Each structure stands twice: as C-alpha cells, then as structure tokens.
Amino acid sequence: MAFLSYIIWNTSPEIFSMGSFGLRWYGLLFAVGFLLSQQVLYYIYRKEGKPEKDVDTLTIYMVVATILGARLGHVIFYQPELFIEDPLSILLPFEFSPFRFTGLQGLASHGGAIGILFALWLYSRKKKPGQNYLQVLDRIVIVVALTGALIRLGNFFNSEIIGLPSNNPLSVVFVNRVTESIISKKDSPVQYVKVERNKDLPEGANGRVPIYIYVVFKPNVEQMIAKNYLESDVQYYLNYFNEHIDNQGAALKYKADIDGDGNYTARISTFGIARHPAQLYESISCVVLFVILFLIWNRKKENTPTGLIFGLFMIILWGLRFAYEFLKEDQVDFEAGMALNMGQILSIPLFIAGILILIWSLRNKEKTNI
Known part of the structure; x- marks a missing residue:
C-alpha cells in the first residue's frame, strides 16, 4: 500500500x-x-x-x-x-x-x-x-x-x-459530517469518535477504502444502551451519509471492548469513499x-x-x-x-x-x- x-x-x-x-x-x-x-x-x-x-x-x-x-x-x-x-x-x-x-x-x-x-x-x-x-x-x-x-x-x-470518487493518492475521505451526527444527536451517549485507516484490507476500486470508526461512549453508559445506539442510530448515520460511507446497508460490523478508563468502546469496520x-x-x-x-x-x-x-x-x-x-x-x-x-x-x-x-x-x- x-x-x-x-x-x-x-x-x-x-x-x-x-x-x-x-x-x-x-x-x-x-x-x-x-x-x-x-x-x-x-x-x-x-x-x-x-x-x-x-x-x-x-x-x-x-x-x-x-x-x-x-x-x-x-x-x-x-x-x-x-x-x-x-x-x-x-x-x-x-x-x-x-x-x-x-x-x-x-x-x-x-x-x-x-x-x-x-x-x-x-x-x-x-x-x-x-x-x-x-x-x-x-x-x-x-x-x-x-x-x-x-x-x-x-x-x-x-x-x-x-x-x-478517486483512487488518487491525495484523495480525501470526508467523515466529519458522519462523526458529528453520531456525537451531536440529542441525548447521545457517545463521548467522541475517531476514524483511522484499516490497513488490514486492500483498497477497492472507485475510491472505496477500508476504514475503522472508533466510537467511545461516555463514562457509566451501560453496555445495552451502547449496543442499541450502535445498531440503531450509528447504523442509520452510516447508511444515510452514503456519499461519504459505503456501508451498502449491511448490518454493522463492530468489535466491542472496554478501554483503560472503563468506557465502553466499539471499533466499526466499514468503507469510506475517497474523493477528489x-x-x-x-x-x-x-x-x-x-x-x-x-x-x-x-x-x-x-x-x-x-x-x-x-x-x-x-x-x-x-x-x-x-x-x-x-x-x-x-x-x-x-x-x-x-x-x-x-x-x-x-x-x-x-x-x-x-x-x-x-x-x-x-x-x-x-x-x-x-
């Protein structure tokens, strides 16, 4: 790569x-x-x-x-x-x-x-x-x-x-509208969201690139509340912003964990769309x-x-x-x-x-x- x-x-x-x-x-x-x-x-x-x-x-x-x-x-x-x-x-x-x-x-x-x-x-x-x-x-x-x-x-x-969409080396994946929506929704249990490259998967054609979306929940958010938010609201936003995220309407693929501060976290595996x-x-x-x-x-x-x-x-x-x-x-x-x-x-x-x-x-x- x-x-x-x-x-x-x-x-x-x-x-x-x-x-x-x-x-x-x-x-x-x-x-x-x-x-x-x-x-x-x-x-x-x-x-x-x-x-x-x-x-x-x-x-x-x-x-x-x-x-x-x-x-x-x-x-x-x-x-x-x-x-x-x-x-x-x-x-x-x-x-x-x-x-x-x-x-x-x-x-x-x-x-x-x-x-x-x-x-x-x-x-x-x-x-x-x-x-x-x-x-x-x-x-x-x-x-x-x-x-x-x-x-x-x-x-x-x-x-x-x-x-x-482009596979140009300087193409950009615009994810800020997605992450802002996840965080700013009224009564959102999410503390912050960050996005990184998924280097384990190859890039696809027409700007389709693998990314990880890390969702970190606020302290003391129960696991069931976090799980429901991921599989409803987060899933909705990934499908809604289809000009930036190529989730193809599929079920959310994520791995849940507890970070060093005791906060519930999820690493979502999906594809972004790199653009000129x-x-x-x-x-x-x-x-x-x-x-x-x-x-x-x-x-x-x-x-x-x-x-x-x-x-x-x-x-x-x-x-x-x-x-x-x-x-x-x-x-x-x-x-x-x-x-x-x-x-x-x-x-x-x-x-x-x-x-x-x-x-x-x-x-x-x-x-x-x-």
Missing part, C-alpha cells in the same frame, strides 16, 4: 458554539478573505496615488454584492422553488423552530460574480479619476481571486462541493491566479492596459471552473444526466466575455474611459 493512499478529513466545520450561535470555519475564512483583500486594495490605491477612503467604499459594495448576489444566484440557478416554498429562508441567516443561527446556506459563485459586476457599475458612475468601470474591475479581480481561495477552503472545511478534493484544487488555483494578476499589475501599476487584468481573470477563473466541474459530483438532482452541469453552463458566457475584453484591451493599449 502506498505511503500516501488517501487522507481522512474529520475536522469539525465549527470552531465553537454558544447556545444557538456557532462560529464556523467557512464564515471566518469568508470574513478574513475580505479583510485581506481590503489591505491589498489599500496598497494598490496608495501606489497609484488614489484616495484610500475609496477602498472603504468599495469594500462595502463588494461585501453586500457578494453575499446578496451569491445567495440570490444560488436560489435562482439551483433552488428556484424557495421563492414559493420558503421565501424567508432566502435572506434570513437563521431558522425559527428550533431557533438557531445557520448563516446563509447555499451561495453560488456565479451569482456573486453578477452581483459584483452590477455593484461596481454603480460605483463607477461616480466618475472618479482613474476609476472607470474596467479600471475598477482590473483592481478588484486581483483580490477577488484571493477571497475566492479562502472561500473554497471554507467549502473544504464544510465537506461541501465534493469531488468524484475539488475545493482545494480551486483554492490553490485561486492563490496562483492572485499572484499572477498582482504581478501583472505591479509591473506597470496605473499604466496597465485597461481591461487586461479583468480579461485574463475571466478567462483563467471560469476556464478552470469549467474544467474542475468534470471532477465534481452534481450539486443538485436536476443536473443528473446533463452533458454539462449548471456551473459549466454559467461559466461559458463569462469565459467568452473574458476573451472579448482581453482582445479589446490588447487592441486599445492606451487607457480609455468607458
């Missing part, structure tokens, strides 16, 4: 929680992305002799446009039924019964892109020197790439936007894109041909997005059987727009107000 055969990801998406409020890695990385982007924009505006206070205004435009655009884009492109079935959930970051903070669940990058394009058009109408529409976009997309990298890293922590870490592919690509665009800007700064950076951004980002979608699972049921999924269909016009803008920029190297 190869030294690096697959990675087990069992990190909680939540940093901490207090009552109905929980701080998640996704939300933190989302916020950090905007804070870092603001600092980079300060640097760019200082070097170009533009007012730094304009960055504060741009940041507000960007935050509002990204959140509203991404949320509305997700609903329009992927869940239009929410407009009729549950319109309040579209923009409310919490649930009522029971009350708990959830954040805005379901954000689409294409919707965020449309929101940003519209918001910056509104901003550019102020006719500030050196800040026409394309000039602003040229600077903004540099930091959009940086923010996108952190957002995709947040998707990885959430175990969402998962890739297809598509979120990390996109995150790393966005970091590289950020570096490329920043270096292009840094060569000539305010003398960079108008539209050059924006055009390259649109071509590279949406071209890669189109390609990476071939490594991902469908995000929604209606994509099953489609030759191209929704993400790819939405990427095509943005990619073409990038080509047209780049051609225009190269033909008009003198900066032009648009």
Whole structure:
C-alpha cells in the first residue's frame, strides 16, 4: 500500500458554539478573505496615488454584492422553488423552530460574480479619476481571486462541493459530517469518535477504502444502551451519509471492548469513499491566479492596459471552473444526466466575455474611459 493512499478529513466545520450561535470555519475564512483583500486594495490605491477612503467604499459594495448576489444566484440557478416554498429562508441567516443561527446556506459563485459586476457599475458612475468601470474591475479581480481561495477552503472545511470518487493518492475521505451526527444527536451517549485507516484490507476500486470508526461512549453508559445506539442510530448515520460511507446497508460490523478508563468502546469496520478534493484544487488555483494578476499589475501599476487584468481573470477563473466541474459530483438532482452541469453552463458566457475584453484591451493599449 502506498505511503500516501488517501487522507481522512474529520475536522469539525465549527470552531465553537454558544447556545444557538456557532462560529464556523467557512464564515471566518469568508470574513478574513475580505479583510485581506481590503489591505491589498489599500496598497494598490496608495501606489497609484488614489484616495484610500475609496477602498472603504468599495469594500462595502463588494461585501453586500457578494453575499446578496451569491445567495440570490444560488436560489435562482439551483433552488428556484424557495421563492414559493420558503421565501424567508432566502435572506434570513437563521431558522425559527428550533431557533438557531445557520448563516446563509447555499451561495453560488456565479451569482456573486453578477452581483459584483452590477455593484461596481454603480460605483463607477461616480466618475472618479482613474476609476472607470474596467479600471475598477482590473483592481478588484486581483483580490477577488484571493477571497475566492479562502472561500473554497471554507467549502473544504464544510465537506461541501465534493469531488468524484478517486483512487488518487491525495484523495480525501470526508467523515466529519458522519462523526458529528453520531456525537451531536440529542441525548447521545457517545463521548467522541475517531476514524483511522484499516490497513488490514486492500483498497477497492472507485475510491472505496477500508476504514475503522472508533466510537467511545461516555463514562457509566451501560453496555445495552451502547449496543442499541450502535445498531440503531450509528447504523442509520452510516447508511444515510452514503456519499461519504459505503456501508451498502449491511448490518454493522463492530468489535466491542472496554478501554483503560472503563468506557465502553466499539471499533466499526466499514468503507469510506475517497474523493477528489475539488475545493482545494480551486483554492490553490485561486492563490496562483492572485499572484499572477498582482504581478501583472505591479509591473506597470496605473499604466496597465485597461481591461487586461479583468480579461485574463475571466478567462483563467471560469476556464478552470469549467474544467474542475468534470471532477465534481452534481450539486443538485436536476443536473443528473446533463452533458454539462449548471456551473459549466454559467461559466461559458463569462469565459467568452473574458476573451472579448482581453482582445479589446490588447487592441486599445492606451487607457480609455468607458
């Protein structure tokens, strides 16, 4: 067996929680992305002799446009039924019964892109020197790439936007949703859960890999209660999360024991599904894109041909997005059987727009107000 055969990801998406409020890695990385982007924009505006206070205004435009655009884009492109079935959930970051903070669940990058394009058009109408529409976009997309990298890293922590099954050495088995469900169920008798490779069995085809799930129960939990929880609730979760665990509906295979602290434990033998870490592919690509665009800007700064950076951004980002979608699972049921999924269909016009803008920029190297 190869030294690096697959990675087990069992990190909680939540940093901490207090009552109905929980701080998640996704939300933190989302916020950090905007804070870092603001600092980079300060640097760019200082070097170009533009007012730094304009960055504060741009940041507000960007935050509002990204959140509203991404949320509305997700609903329009992927869940239009929410407009009729549950319109309040579209923009409310919490649930009522029971009350708990959830954040805005379901954000689409294409919707965020449309929101940003519209918001910056509104901003550019102020006719500030050196800040026409394309000039602003040229600077903004540099930091959009940086923010996108952190957002995709947040998707990885959430175990969402998962890739297809793979036997690639760096494939990932996402088990944190499974282990969290086992522990966090109301009145759960489980103290903690850990997952390890089962090195005694060979890996299967199509990402099927052997794993051990160790369930450690709380002190003084009776053996019968533990046994019932294993064979009912734990069995249910292993079958329910069939995108991560390949239990095939079989009866639970486990070995029970008492650990050194006197706690009842069980070692479950099952199979995980190793997948392409598509979120990390996109995150790393966005970091590289950020570096490329920043270096292009840094060569000539305010003398960079108008539209050059924006055009390259649109071509590279949406071209890669189109390609990476071939490594991902469908995000929604209606994509099953489609030759191209929704993400790819939405990427095509943005990619073409990038080509047209780049051609225009190269033909008009003198900066032009648009």
